[in-house]
Amino acid sequence: MITKSILFLASMFFGVVFATEMALYPTGPSQDSAFVRFVNGSESSLEIVASGSKSKILLNEKKPSSNFFPIAANKEIKGQFVGETFKSDVALTVKPGEFVSAVAVLKDNKLKPIIVRETPDDFNSLKASVALYNLSGSQCNVASLVIVGKGVNLVEKVQQNQIARRSINPLNISVELSCDNKNTGINFNLGNLQAGKRYTLFALPGSKSAHLKFTEDTLQ
Amino acid sequence: MATTTLLAGLSILVIGDSHLAFPDHLLNSLHNDLLAQGAQVHSIGVCGSNPVDWVKGAKGTCGKAEKIGTSPAKVYGMTEGTIPIKELIKSEKTNLVVIVQGDTIASYDKPSLPKSWIWQQVSTLSREVGETNTKCIWVGPAWGSEGGKFRKTFARVEELSNLIEKNVSPCQYLNSLKLSKPGAWATIDGQHFTAPGYKLWGEAITEAIVSSKGLTK
Numbered sequence: 220m221i222t223k224s225i226l227f228l229a230s231m232f233f234g235v236v237f238a239t240e241m242a243l244y245p246t247g248p249s250q251d252s253a254f255v256r257f258v259n260g261s262e263s264s265l266e267i268v269a270s271g272s273k274s275k276i277l278l279n280e281k282k283p284s285s286n287f288f289p290i291a292a293n294k295e296i297k298g299q300f301v302g303e304t305f306k307s308d309v310a311l312t313v314k315p316g317e318f319v320s321a322v323a324v325l326k327d328n329k330l331k332p333i334i335v336r337e338t339p340d341d342f343n344s345l346k347a348s349v350a351l352y353n354l355s356g357s358q359c360n361v362a363s364l365v366i367v368g369k370g371v372n373l374v375e376k377v378q379q380n381q382i383a384r385r386s387i388n389p390l391n392i393s394v395e396l397s398c399d400n401k402n403t404g405i406n407f408n409l410g411n412l413q414a415g416k417r418y419t420l421f422a423l424p425g426s427k428s429a430h431l432k433f434t435e436d437t438l439q
Numbered sequence: 440m441a442t443t444t445l446l447a448g449l450s451i452l453v454i455g456d457s458h459l460a461f462p463d464h465l466l467n468s469l470h471n472d473l474l475a476q477g478a479q480v481h482s483i484g485v486c487g488s489n490p491v492d493w494v495k496g497a498k499g500t501c502g503k504a505e506k507i508g509t510s511p512a513k514v515y516g517m518t519e520g521t522i523p524i525k526e527l528i529k530s531e532k533t534n535l536v537v538i539v540q541g542d543t544i545a546s547y548d549k550p551s552l553p554k555s556w557i558w559q560q561v562s563t564l565s566r567e568v569g570e571t572n573t574k575c576i577w578v579g580p581a582w583g584s585e586g587g588k589f590r591k592t593f594a595r596v597e598e599l600s601n602l603i604e605k606n607v608s609p610c611q612y613l614n615s616l617k618l619s620k621p622g623a624w625a626t627i628d629g630q631h632f633t634a635p636g637y638k639l640w641g642e643a644i645t646e647a648i649v650s651s652k653g654l655t656k
Contacts, residue, residue, distance in 0.1 A: 241457060241631065242501045243588050244487035247546030251553035316555050342558040344565065344608040415562060415608065438559065 251315035253292035254438065258284040260324040260333070260354060260423040262430070263302060267309075267321075270297035278323075284419075284434040287318060305330035314338075318436070322354055324424055333380065339417075341386050347412035348436075350384035353377040355422040355429035359398035362422045362429075367393040367406060377422075389414040396422060396431055407431045440472050440642055445649050447477030448534075452527055454493055455539030455578075459484025460502045462512040463634045465539060468641030470506050476649055481531060482506045485521045490540050490564035492521045524564065528571050536568050537648070538610065541580030542630050545599045547590045552598055561606040568610060575610035576651070578644055579603050582621040587629020593621045611651065618643040 257267040259278035267285065268275040276285050290296060292315040300307045300323040307330035313319045320335040333354050341348055351374045353362040363375040373394055374383040389412045396405040405428070412418065417436035422429050451473055459465050459482055470482040485492070486501035503519040506512040528536065544557050561577075568575045579600045583591050597616060604612040624636035632640065 241461070241486060244457070244501050244543070246542060246589055246630075247544055247549060247553055248556055250549075251551075252556040252559060254555070316553065318555070340554055342554065342562075342602065343605045344562055345605070415566070415606075 250292055253290055253313040253315055254287035254318045255290050255296065255311065255313050256285045256287045256318075256320050256436075257298070257300070257309075258320055258322040258421060258432075258434070259300075260322045260421060260432070261302065261305075261330065262325070262425060265300050265302045265305075265323055265330075267323075268299045268301055270299065275301075282434075283421075283432045284320075286437045286439040288439045292317075300330055300332065302330060307332055309334075320352070320419070322352070322421065322423075324354055324356075326356060326424065335380075335382060337382060337384070339384070341384065343386055344415035346386035347389040347414060348384060348386050348417040349373060349409070349412070350382055350417075350419045350436075351377050351422060352382045352419060353379055353422045354424070355379075355398075356424045358424050358429040359396065359403075359422055361399050363397040363400075364394040364420065365397050365402065367395055372397075387412070389416075394420070396429065398429060403428065405429065405431060407433055409433060440475055440645060442475045443649075444477040446473060449478040450531055450533050451478045451480045451535045451537060452531060452533040453480065453482040453537040453539065454521075454524065454527070455484050455537075456488050456541075456543045457484065457486040457501065457631060458539050458542070458637075458640075460486040460499075460504050462504060462506075462514065464631070464637050465641050465644075466504050466506050466512050468634075468638045469537075469539075469644055470641075472641050472645035473648070474509065476645065478535075479508065480506075481508070481527075483522070483527075484539075485519070487543055488521050488540075489543055490538070490560040493524045493538075493564055494567050496521050496523045524567055525571060528568070528573050533573055535648075536573055536575040536610075537578060537644075538564065538568075538575060539578045540564075541578075541596075541599060541603060541615075542583075542589070542591070545580065545591070545595055547592065547595055547630075552595065552602065554602060557599070557602055558606055561603050565607045565610045569608075576613050576648060577603065577607040577610045578613045579615050581615040581624065581632075581640055582619060583624075583630050583632070584622045584626045585629065587626065589628060589630040591629040613644065613647050613651075615640065615644075618647070
């Protein structure tokens with residue numbers, strides 16, 4: 220009787236243990252996500268055409284940037300920026316966790332892709348995140364963004380081909396581009412920034428002076 | 440826990456991963472504790488599920504269980520999957536969603552946290568719930584114990600919890616790491632608790648929900 224009771228208790232005990240034992244399952248992906256987008260940094264319309272396919276996206280004044288596409292990390296992708304008079308091949312590889320922008324700019328009368336890499340760690344659904352990519356070459360050696368009406372910098376002293384990103388409270392703000400510590404009069408209204416969203420302002424070379432383009436960093 | 444009517448009138452939907460997918464896990468303890476506070480409760484756990492799996496629905500890999508009201512828990516097959524959260528909220532007129540997710544996105548066996556992927560996972564599900572204007576609480580991962588077959592570490596679970604906390608809005612974050620000391624609740628494999636551990640976690644979650652302002656009124 221005592222033996223039976225002990226066995227019963229043991230089976231109850233082990234039954235509980237075995238019931239909770241489970242198969243090993245993944246606790247995450249084999250590697251972090253990787254993203255790429257294509258941006259028209261010139262002053263006329265372009266298309267980005269994927270290599271080996273007929274897929275293409277129009278990048279114009281209204282929508283200068285594609286969404287961020289999730290792609291396989293560490294695997295080269297190729298394409299071509301195609302404009303009315305200019306073309307430029309682009310090839311790049313994205314590492315896990317990176318958000319890469321391929322930005323086509325016109326330099327010395329040639330279309331040239333600039334590859335900009337971000338590995339963000341400022342994800343925050345209570346803040347808006349705004350970046351400045353200074354790709355304007357010698358037209359703006361050191362770029363800052365001044366919040367109009369406040370006189371304070373949103374981001375400051377961004378060198379050529381560098382980026383700066385800042386998390387801010389979601390507000391409706393306008394910014395002015397400052398180059399080499401001089402206000403340029405080039406203003407941009409960012410509109411109602413929303414919490415949890417990410418945005419990028421591109422400072423780009425222009426026919427007369429640097430210009431700004433703005434996009435939300437939307438995931439496809 | 441003492442029986443009260445503090446949550447009376449609330450229809451609570453609890454969804455989550457393996458911590459809810461077996462009767463002797465939170466599926467009974469948390470569910471029954473919420474019932475005891477007067478709420479209507481429907482709990483569904485899908486082992487191994489990620490947050491985004493609850494947006495469109497996805498097959499499971501290691502078990503699913505469900506409990507509705509005072510009925511006994513129902514255990515399903517290994518590949519039974521998730522149900523889109525908006526469908527569940529709409530069909531049950533849910534007032535409060537409780538999401539128990541964290542350990543399945545921690546990449547404990549990898550050298551670094553996949554932050555971009557986790558951001559997508561967490562923000563996508565919380566935004567999906569937010570679009571229904573339903574209040575929600577995201578219950579983050581608990582300490583567990585270090586090692587085991589999932590290779591959980593205290594440092595990684597703390598890093599993960601901090602990242603999830605910043606990205607659950609409009610849900611509120613319930614930080615399970617504040618509910619116990621590291622290693623205080625015994626586990627069977629580093630990640631899953633023994634039944635007494637799940638009882639303590641369920642009680643602590645329920646107490647936090649009862650005392651959270653703005654969620655239950």
